[in-house]
Amino acid sequence: MNSVYVSKKTYKKGDIIAIEGENTTDCYVLLSGWVGIFKNKIKVDDFNIPGTVFGEISFLLDKRRTAHIIALAESEVMSFRGDVEDIIRNYPNIAKKILVSLADKLRKTTENFVLVIDEDIQQALEGSEQ
Amino acid sequence: MISNSVPSDATRSLKKTFNRGAIIAREGDESKEIFILISGRIAVYKKLLKVAEIVEQGAVFGEISLLLGGKRNNSLIAAEDNTEVFILNTTLDNIVKDQQLCKKLIYDLANRLVRTTETLAMLDMEL
Numbered sequence: 001m002n003s004v005y006v007s008k009k010t011y012k013k014g015d016i017i018a019i020e021g022e023n024t025t026d027c028y029v030l031l032s033g034w035v036g037i038f039k040n041k042i043k044v045d046d047f048n049i050p051g052t053v054f055g056e057i058s059f060l061l062d063k064r065r066t067a068h069i070i071a072l073a074e075s076e077v078m079s080f081r082g083d084v085e086d087i088i089r090n091y092p093n094i095a096k097k098i099l100v101s102l103a104d105k106l107r108k109t110t111e112n113f114v115l116v117i118d119e120d121i122q123q124a125l126e127g128s129e130q
Numbered sequence: 131m132i133s134n135s136v137p138s139d140a141t142r143s144l145k146k147t148f149n150r151g152a153i154i155a156r157e158g159d160e161s162k163e164i165f166i167l168i169s170g171r172i173a174v175y176k177k178l179l180k181v182a183e184i185v186e187q188g189a190v191f192g193e194i195s196l197l198l199g200g201k202r203n204n205s206l207i208a209a210e211d212n213t214e215v216f217i218l219n220t221t222l223d224n225i226v227k228d229q230q231l232c233k234k235l236i237y238d239l240a241n242r243l244v245r246t247t248e249t250l251a252m253l254d255m256e257l
Contacts, residue, residue, distance in 0.1 A: 056240065057243065060240040061237075061240055061244065084236060084237075085229055085233060088229050088233060088236075089229065092226040092227075095226050095232055096222055096223075098236055099197055099222070099225070099226075099232070099239065100197050100198065102236065103193065103194050103197035103198050103239060104197075104198060106194065106239055106242055106243045106246065107198060107203060109243060109247055109250060110176070110204075112250055113181065113246055113249065113253070114176050114177075114179060114181060116250060116253045117179060117181075117253070118179070120253070121179075
């Protein structure tokens with residue numbers, strides 16, 4: 001049985017796709033346009049490459065949105081919700097995109113984590129020398 | 131659980147035992163295998179910094195190189211004697227064909243991303 005709900009929507013520049021704190025669990029794929037992720041009014045990420053997956057953490061882990069998602073230009077976005085197993089079975093290309101997107105974000109976050117730790121160690125070493 | 135995670139077709143898998151300190155994969159290598167922990171512990175190092183430890187039986191790790199291409203960005207080292215690991219030689223297409231493995235990988239990655247992001251946010255606040 002296919003219990004995946006898929007829809008497509010066009011957002012105008014400035015339209016809100018998802019609101020921080022909201023309890024929605026749609027996952028999105030950018031078809032065209034430009035989308036930004038905002039936390040406390042600060043842009044933390046943006047993308048314009050068709051096929052980019054976003055909003056997948058709320059979808060997978062049933063978590064409230066951790067940031068605003070806003071169209072920065074007219075953007076066509078595919079959204080889907082449903083069971084992960086059904087997505088893997090019926091939409092393997094979306095499953096692949098989710099895997100690659102998560103891996104990419106994890107790699108970037110881990111790199112930032114290492115940079116912050118390195119700075120921390122550096123500061124501690126400098127402190128101990130004084 | 132573990133046997134469900136190990137794909138039988140189109141994926142070559144091999145079980146290997148490592149002693150403490152043995153290198154399972156090296157940072158900078160071009161290898162694309164992914165690993166499933168059967169028993170023991172794995173330490174994840176970036177240069178000389180330990181960035182994570184894998185202890186959960188059945189955990190999938192080392193998959194970033196396969197998913198994104200490129201060189202390994204961490205070293206994986208056995209953290210205790212008799213650490214048993216399944217080594218899978220597979221492709222993204224084959225992962226998606228294996229419902230259980232694909233689902234496990236998606237959730238493992240999502241949970242790790244949330245944990246790393248939260249830790250990073252805490253460190254940022256402390257600095």
